[in-house]
Every structure is written in structure tokens, then in C-alpha cells.
Amino acid sequence: MRTxxxxxxxxxxLGAMRGVGGGGPAGIASLFAGGQQGxxxxxxxxxxxxxxxxxxxxxxxxxxxxxxxNDRSGRDNHGIQDTASKRPTYQTAPARLALDKIDDVMLVxxxxxxxxxxxxxxxxxxxxxYEVTIPAGAYEIGGRxxxxxxxxxxxxxxxxxxxxxxxxxxAAAEAEMVANGAVASYGAxxxxxxxxxxxxxxxxxxxxxxxxxxxxxxxxxxxxNQVTVPSYDTSSVNNxxxxxYANSNIVTMTLLDTSSGSGFVxxxxxxxxxxxxxxxxxxxxxxxxxxxxxxxxxxSEASIDNILVSLVASGIAAGxxxxxxxxxxxxxxxxxxxxIDTLRARGWTVIVTGGx
Numbered sequence: 001m002r003t004x005x006x007x008x009x010x011x012x013x014l015g016a017m018r019g020v021g022g023g024g025p026a027g028i029a030s031l032f033a034g035g036q037q038g039x040x041x042x043x044x045x046x047x048x049x050x051x052x053x054x055x056x057x058x059x060x061x062x063x064x065x066x067x068x069x070n071d072r073s074g075r076d077n078h079g080i081q082d083t084a085s086k087r088p089t090y091q092t093a094p095a096r097l098a099l100d101k102i103d104d105v106m107l108v109x110x111x112x113x114x115x116x117x118x119x120x121x122x123x124x125x126x127x128x129x130y131e132v133t134i135p136a137g138a139y140e141i142g143g144r145x146x147x148x149x150x151x152x153x154x155x156x157x158x159x160x161x162x163x164x165x166x167x168x169x170x171a172a173a174e175a176e177m178v179a180n181g182a183v184a185s186y187g188a189x190x191x192x193x194x195x196x197x198x199x200x201x202x203x204x205x206x207x208x209x210x211x212x213x214x215x216x217x218x219x220x221x222x223x224x225n226q227v228t229v230p231s232y233d234t235s236s237v238n239n240x241x242x243x244x245y246a247n248s249n250i251v252t253m254t255l256l257d258t259s260s261g262s263g264f265v266x267x268x269x270x271x272x273x274x275x276x277x278x279x280x281x282x283x284x285x286x287x288x289x290x291x292x293x294x295x296x297x298x299x300s301e302a303s304i305d306n307i308l309v310s311l312v313a314s315g316i317a318a319g320x321x322x323x324x325x326x327x328x329x330x331x332x333x334x335x336x337x338x339x340i341d342t343l344r345a346r347g348w349t350v351i352v353t354g355g356x
Contacts, residue, residue: 027172027173027175027176028040028042028072028159028172028173028176029072029073031073031159031161031165031169031173032073032074032075032161036161036162036163037075037077037111037113037115037161037162038073038075038077038115038117038159038160038161038162039071039073039075039077039079039108039141039158039159039160040071040072040073040158040159040160041069041071041072041079041106041141041155041157041158041159042072042157042180043069043090043095043096043097043155043156043157044094044095044156044157044180044181045072046058046059046060046095047070048069048070048071048072049066049068049069049070049090050066050067050068050069050070051064051065051066051067052067052068053067053068053080053081053082054068055068055070059090061090061092062090062091062092063089063090063091064089064090065084065087065088065089065090066081066087066088066089066090066097066106067080067081067082067084067087068080068081068106069097069106069141071108073159077108077109077110077111078108079106079107079108079141080106080107080108081105081106081107085103086103086104086105086146086147087104088100088104088105088106088142088154088155089104091154093181094124094156094180094181094182095156095180095181096124096154096155096156096181097142097154097155098153098154099142099143099147099150099153099154099155100147101143101147101148101149101150101153102147102148103143103146103147103148104142104143104147105140105141105142105143105146105147106140106141106142107138107139107140107141108138108139108141109137109138109139110134110135110136110137110138110139111136112136113136114133114134114135114136115132115133115134115160115161115162116132116133116134116162116163117131117132117160117161117162117163117164117165118130118131118132118159118160118161118163118164118165118169118170119131119132119158119159119160119161119201119202120157120158120159120165120170120173120174120177121151121155121157121158122155122156122157122158122174122177122178122180122182123150123151123152123153123154123155123156123182123183124152124153124154124156124182124183125151125152125153125183125186125188125189126151126152126182126183126184126185126186126187126189126208126209127156127174127177127178127182127183127184127185128151128174128186128205128206128208129165129170129173129174129206130199130202130204130205130206131164131202131203131204132160132201132202132203133201133203133225134160134201139201141155141158142155144196144197144198144199145197145198148194148197149194149195149196149197149198149199150195151186151192151195151196152183152195156177156180156181156182157176157177157180157182159173185208185209186208186209186210186213187209187211187212188212189210189212189213190212190213190214190215190236191213191214191215192210192213192215192216192219193215193216193217193218193219193239194217194218194219194221195219196219196220196223197218197219197220197221197222197223198221198222198223199220199223200222200223200224200225201225202223202225202226203225203226203227204226204227204228205220205223205226205229205230206230207230207231207232208230208232209233210232210233210234210237211233211235211236212236213234213236213237214236214237214238214239214260215237215238215239216234216237216239216240216241216243217239217240217241217242217243217263218241218242218243218245219243220243220244220247221242221243221244221245221246222245222246222247223244223247224246224247224248224249225249226244226247226249226250227249227250227251228250228252228254229244229250229253229254229256230254231254231255231256232254232256233257234256234257234258234260234261235257235259235260236260237258237260237261238260238261238262238263238286239261239262239263240258240261240263240264240267241263241264241265241266241267242265242266242267242269243267244267244268244271245266245267245268245269245270245271246269246270246271247268247271247274248270248271248272248273249273250271250273250274251273251274251275251276252274252275252276252277253268253274253276253277253278253281254278255278255280255281256281257284258281258282258284258285259284259285259286260286261282261285261286261288262285262286262287262288263288263289264285264288264289264290264293265289265290265291265292265293266291266292266293266295267290267293268293268294268297269292269293269294269295269296269297270295270296270297271296271297272296272297272298272327273298274294274297274298274299275298275299275300275303275328276300276303277299277303277304277306277307278306279306279309279310280306280310280313281306281307281310282307282310282311282313282314283310283313283314284314285314285316287316287318287319288316288321289320289321289322290311290321290322290323290324291322291323291324292324293323293324293325294307294324294325294326294327294328295324295325295326295327296326296327297325297326297327297328298327298328299325299327299328299329299353300328300329301329301330301331301332301336303328303329304325304328304329304330304331304336304352304353305331305332305335305336305339307325308323308331308335308336308339308340308343308350308352309335309336309339311323311339311343311348312339312342312343316346317346317347317348318347319347320347320349321343321346321347321348321349322348322349322350322351323343323348323349323350323351323352324351324352325351325352325353326351326353327353328353329353329354330352330353330354330355330356331352331353331354331356336352336356337356340352340356
């Protein structure tokens with residue numbers, strides 16, 4: 001009897017979580033139960049999708065263009081697209097808004113005061129939670145920069161809550177979206193080029209599984225409010241070109257595995273606050289051109305020395321190799337300049353602050 005009672009209680013709880021009886025998922029709904037501002041977009045709830053901006057004609061099947069997605073948070077911050085050619089397409093298995101990554105995007109009007117908190121973004125290739133600050137006004141749901149840049153090919157769910165979520169709340173919201181068809185991990189993605197470009201609203205990116213990724217070209221380019229870089233597994237990445245270009249708030253770079261790396265052009269260019277760079281970062285690289293890699297940075301003397309000594313340790317000599325640094329400190333006479341001499345003897349062109 002106790003077993004049956006226990007099973008009945010468990011089923012009752014699961015039913016509440018999954019919205020049995022038509023109530024919808026209680027987990028995400030609870031994030032707004034106290035009147036918190038934000039938005040919740042859920043393509044798996046077909047009744048929130050419409051073919052027109054006035055919500056007169058419902059989406060009824062796959063292949064239809066979505067002009068409006070209603071906000072399930074209860075705050076009436078609906079996503080709208082007035083231009084027919086810029087509307088995403090509703091698809092099924094799983095329910096999602098498919099994006100052409102050319103100009104497909106929805107717009108939500110963020111109310112006065114903006115939103116500072118957490119965004120949970122679920123796509124067809126991965127799901128993650130981000131700390132964000134979103135100013136009042138039009139905000140893009142779907143691709144960034146008028147629909148061009150998005151970490152995947154389709155939106156499966158999105159929550160933005162004014163006020164940060166706890167780790168447990170993030171995990172529960174992510175799990176709910178995965179249950180609706182989102183992919184849980186980015187671990188199978190090999191090409192992340194342009195995924196988060198121009199995400200200036202993100203102040204902190206999560207640690208995601210990048211172990212299969214080979215291409216990070218412009219992955220976080222112009223994420224100007226990112227402060228720290230998580231300890232990503234970049235052991236398979238070949239191309240780092242422009243990966244953190246113009247991340248102007250990063251002060252300290254995290255030590256990453258660059259053993260497969262051979263492309264570093266513009267990687268940290270215009271990271272104007274970048275002061276601290278770890279030793280041994282390039283010891284095991286496979287090759288590559290570093291032209292403009294550290295253009296307009298603020299590297300300390302110890303950091304530029306670390307970089308040059310690490311490039312020497314790599315042993316890379318063959319081919320055309322260029323290294324360019326501007327801004328920040330000049331290399332030291334005792335450590336940095338001898339490293340430059342070694343690189344030049346191997347055929348490198350080296351240009352650094354101070355003109356040595």
C-alpha cells in the first residue's frame with residue numbers, strides 16, 4: 001500500500017510539473033509567480049503562435065510563418081514581426097521556430113527600466129543559461145543583428161527573467177525546455193562560428209561543452225559586456241579567428257587548450273581592457289598567423305612576455321608568420337625582446353608596442 005501511495009504521489013507531482021490537465025509547465029511559470037518582469041516564449045504551446053501580429057489567425061501546422069509569439073510569463077511582452085519576409089517558420093518534431101539566419105527575428109519591447117537577470121536559451125543544437133542586462137526598447141528574439149547570428153538553427157524555447165535565477169532554477173528551466181525537444185548539450189557541435197556574435201546584452205556566458213568544436217570564428221565577437229571567459233574545452237579547435245574580437249570588458253584571459261589551433265588572426269583585437277594573459281597559452285599550437293591578434297589591447301609587460309615566450313616554446317617556424325600587438329606595454333628587455341629575436345630568426349614578422 002505504501003508503494004502504491006508513493007507512486008501515486010510521484011505521478012501527481014510529475015503531472016503538475018508537466019502540466020497535466022492543461023495547466024502548462026509549472027516550473028518555468030513559477031519564475032514569474034511573484035510578479036517578476038520578463039518574458040517566456042514556448043513554441044511547444046501552439047496556442048501562443050499566430051500568423052498575424054494581431055493574434056487573429058492561429059498557427060495550425062508546420063511550415064507556417066510566425067508573425068507573433070505570445071509571452072507565457074503573464075507580463076504581455078509578446079514577440080512580434082511586422083515584416084513577412086523576416087518571420088520564422090513553425091516546425092514540429094520538435095516544436096520550434098526555424099530561422100533562416102539571414103533576417104528571421106521576432107521583436108519584443110522591453111519595458112522601462114530594462115531587464116537585468118538571467119536568460120535561458122534553448123535551441124535545436126544546445127541549451128544554456130546566460131546572465132544578461134537588456135535595456136528598454138526593442139530586443140531581438142531569435143537571431144542577433146537582424147537575425148544573422150544565433151547559436152543553432154531554431155528556437156525551441158526562451159526565458160528572460162528580471163532578477164537572476166539560482167543554479168537550481170536554471171537547471172530546472174533548461175530541463176523543461178529539453179523535455180519540449182531542445183538539445184541539452186552543445187557537445188555535438190563542430191562549428192560555432194558566429195554563434196553568439198554581437199550578444200552585447202550578455203554579461204556572463206556559461207561553461208558549455210565545446211569539446212567537439214573545431215571552428216570558433218567570431219563566436220563571441222563584439223560581446224562587449226562579457227567580463228570573464230569560462231574554461232571551455234577548446235582542445236579540438238583549429239580556428240580561433242576573431243573569437244573574442246572587441247570584447248572590451250575582458251581584463252584577464254582564461255588559460256585554454258590551443259593544441260589544435262592554427263588560426264589566431266584578430267582573436268583578441270580591440271579587447272581594449274585585456275591586461276592579463278596567462279603563460280604557456282600557445283606552447284602546443286599546431287601553427288598559425290597571429291596578425292592583429294593583440295591589436296589595441298592593454299597587455300601588461302608580463303603578459304606580452306608570456307605570449308612571446310609561449311610562441312617560442314611552440315617551435316612553430318615554417319610558413320609566413322606574423323605577430324602584431326598594439327596598445328599596452330612593450331615587451332621586457334630581459335625576456336620579451338630575446339623571444340622576439342628568436343621568432344624573427346625563424347622567419348616571423350613581429351610588431352609590438354614600443355617598436356622593438
